[in-house]
Amino acid sequence: MQLMHITCKDTSPVISEMLDQPVSSAKYWRTRIHLAMCSVCRYYKTQLEILTRVTHELADEDSPAKMDVSLSPESKAQLKKVLKSQQ
Amino acid sequence: MNKESLDSDLWVDRYGDLLYRYTLVRVNDPDAAQEIVQVTLLAALEANKSFEGRSSEKSWLFGILKHKILDHYRRLKKHKTFDLLPEDDTDPFDYQPDGHWKSLPIDWKLDPEKAAENTQLVRALAGCMDKLPEKFRRIFVLKEIEGLSSDKICNEFNVKPTNLWVILHRARNQLKKCLEIHWVNKV
Numbered sequence: 565m566q567l568m569h570i571t572c573k574d575t576s577p578v579i580s581e582m583l584d585q586p587v588s589s590a591k592y593w594r595t596r597i598h599l600a601m602c603s604v605c606r607y608y609k610t611q612l613e614i615l616t617r618v619t620h621e622l623a624d625e626d627s628p629a630k631m632d633v634s635l636s637p638e639s640k641a642q643l644k645k646v647l648k649s650q651q
Numbered sequence: 652m653n654k655e656s657l658d659s660d661l662w663v664d665r666y667g668d669l670l671y672r673y674t675l676v677r678v679n680d681p682d683a684a685q686e687i688v689q690v691t692l693l694a695a696l697e698a699n700k701s702f703e704g705r706s707s708e709k710s711w712l713f714g715i716l717k718h719k720i721l722d723h724y725r726r727l728k729k730h731k732t733f734d735l736l737p738e739d740d741t742d743p744f745d746y747q748p749d750g751h752w753k754s755l756p757i758d759w760k761l762d763p764e765k766a767a768e769n770t771q772l773v774r775a776l777a778g779c780m781d782k783l784p785e786k787f788r789r790i791f792v793l794k795e796i797e798g799l800s801s802d803k804i805c806n807e808f809n810v811k812p813t814n815l816w817v818i819l820h821r822a823r824n825q826l827k828k829c830l831e832i833h834w835v836n837k838v
Contacts, residue, residue, distance in 0.1 A: 571750020580820040584794070584801055611827050613763040618776050619795040621677055621767035625713050628770045629777035630672035637690065640663050640739040643689055647659035650696055 572605055579609045583616055615641045662692055666709060672832060677720050679781050679793050687723055691716045721797070724789065728808050756827075757795055759835060771836055779829035787822040 578595045581587055587595075599605055622629045635643070670691060674684040694715050706714070745753045766772060780788060790810065794798045806814050 569736070571753050573746040573750040576824075577746060577816065577820045580823055581669065581816050583668070584816065584819060604752055604755050607758050610763060612823055614759060614761055614766040614772075614821055615826055615830075616795065617763050617766045618769070618772055619791075621773050622722060622777055622780075623796040623798070625669065625673060625709075627673075627676065628676050628773055631774070633672055633675060634668045635671050635688075639685055640667055641776055643663050643692065645658050647663070647692055649697060650693060651659060
């Protein structure tokens with residue numbers, strides 16, 4: 565949607581940037597006004613918020629992200645051997 | 652430190668998989684991940700005396716692992732550039748000439764507050780991250796998984812701030828598109 569000459573194309577990178585750092589007040593208000601009038605960009609903003617939260621969950625030490633992956637028995641045996649040789 | 656925690660076999664059995672999975676989320680290369688786990692446990696062995704039991708053995712090992720992962724990233728930066736090349740200029744959410752979305756974002760019908768509880772989504776995202784171009788993946792990991800500040804990433808990894816915003820925006824768009832294929836459409 566082209567609202568106040570600010571398009572979705574202009575708005576989308578700013579929505580992403582706002583997740584990382586404060587933006588200039590002009591940029592902020594242009595984006596807020598566009599978001600108030602454009603439900604599609606609001607969906608996009610929510611999607612990025614979901615993405616950010618789920619990414620932070622991935623960062624956790626006990627994250628379920630790679631639960632199906634393990635070191636092979638051979639790798640573990642090799643690892644034990646290397647560690648023993650250093651003791 | 653008690654006798655049990657000096658047993659390196661026990662470390663491998665107890666923490667090997669946990670350390671390996673944690674590394675694989677950050678380093679999309681099983682061989683490199685395995686090597687980082689090994690270097691971590693060797694360093695732990697070396698630093699055994701400095702472990703004073705102030706934290707749990709697990710947090711102590713993860714603390715060492717985090718440093719080793721960043722060391723790995725620092726080594727890689729010597730061989731890789733984070734400059735944007737013409738072939739990086741692909742945005743899966745291309746827009747129409749008037750600035751409208753070509754493919755309209757949809758309502759995922761998920762409360763962001765509850766998103767992290769969705770194990771399926773967490774795992775789908777890990778899979779989608781592995782599909783990112785390596786340059787985008789690394790920057791995304793440093794920023795969103797390792798939680799480094801934008802200034803630190805720009806200074807330490809020689810990324811121009813404008814490139815950083817572009818890379819993060821494109822990485823997010825690619826992840827979003829991948830999740831719509833592998834998660835949204837399957838829920």
